[in-house]
Amino acid sequence: MIIMAIKMIAVDLDGTLLTSANTISSETQRTLQIAKSQGIKVVLASGRPLSGVLPFEEQLGLSGEDQYAVVFNGAVVQNLSGKVLMSQEMDYRDFTTMLRLQRLSHVNLHFETTECFWTLDHNLSVQMQINAAFTNNEIRVRNRDEIPQDFTFNKVGFTCAKDSDQIDKLWAAIPEWAFQSYDIVHSLDTCIELNALGASKGNALMNLAERLKINPKDVMVFGDQGNDLSMFENPDFKKIAMGNAISDIKERADFVTDDNDHNGIAKALKKFVI
Known part of the structure; x- marks a missing residue:
């Protein structure tokens, strides 16, 4: 040994x-x-x-x-x-890009900062609520016009219900330019996580x-x-x-x-x- x-x-x-x-x-x-x-x-x-x-x-x-x-x-x-x-952060331009990616399938989207989770989704999936509970985090639900232009975040999570195929659908639909612009991982069956490149x-x-x-x-x-x-x-x-x-x-x-x-x-x- x-x-x-x-x-x-x-x-x-x-x-x-x-x-x-x-x-x-x-x-x-x-x-x-x-x-x-x-x-x-x-x-x-x-x-x-x-x-x-x-x-x-x-x-x-x-x-x-x-x-x-x-x-x-x-x-x-x-x-x-x-x-x-x-700390490596993403900004408002990345925020709008994430909203475009979300439209590729029926998934929840949340933005993670060192303070809390943010989302524009008013109907939260159980998975998103579990993620917040497991990490002792507050979820702040906001409308798009309430997100300031100087908004920054460290990570993005796309989630779906356990019996849903929507995360797989999103993974298959993410365009190549997104993989070249961000670090994207299919971390769980119900989750795709995205960070700034590098x-x-x-x-x-x-x-x-x-x-x-x-x-x-x-x-x-x-x-x-x-x-x-x-x-x-x-x-x-x-x-x-x-x-x-x-x-x-x-x-x-x-x-x-x-x-x-x-x-x-x-x-x-x-x-x-x-």
Whole structure:
């Protein structure tokens, strides 16, 4: 067994750190806390805003100005006191573009900022309400003329009901120019997420590692879905795919561990790190 000299562990939340019951298993929690006690930075890297990450940071014993989170799929890096270290935003022109894309199918559209979610949809899907609840976020429903010209946002979410095919329909209809202009991921069956071009978990982690003077070769990443792919495309990171990961993640991984319901993170850390 080879023990790697890892200095940062970046962990996706949903489908990776969290079980199907949306909890951290006691074994995974204990193992990550051991890693932290050994001086390894544990960084949660999520599509959620910081408000949706903090409860799990606290459960892992992480807090304060010298601990960090990658949020909004990498559009924002914050310390756990809330200070923004890096932010990539979209503006009003992008806002109008998102409304055009929404018309390609029957989906909900919301705009995410570090303060709250915004939407023009007065009939909210259950999925959008669940997303807001899971991330401890307020949804502000507004009319288009109430959105100011200086409106900026970090991430966009297109969502639909679980039994709907409208997200798949939207994915098939998104024009090529949009993929060239934005980072777009089909993160769940019911969700498409969109960020400014270059805003990704992989790029955000490189930025954070540079700030902390950590060699990229000393960074280990865990993930399972499309919004984790940028972490797995980095040739330097040590890449661990969850057993429940999509094939694109597994194909790029250095190692495939057990799934999120069977302590996959803990098993990989015990094998390679602690």
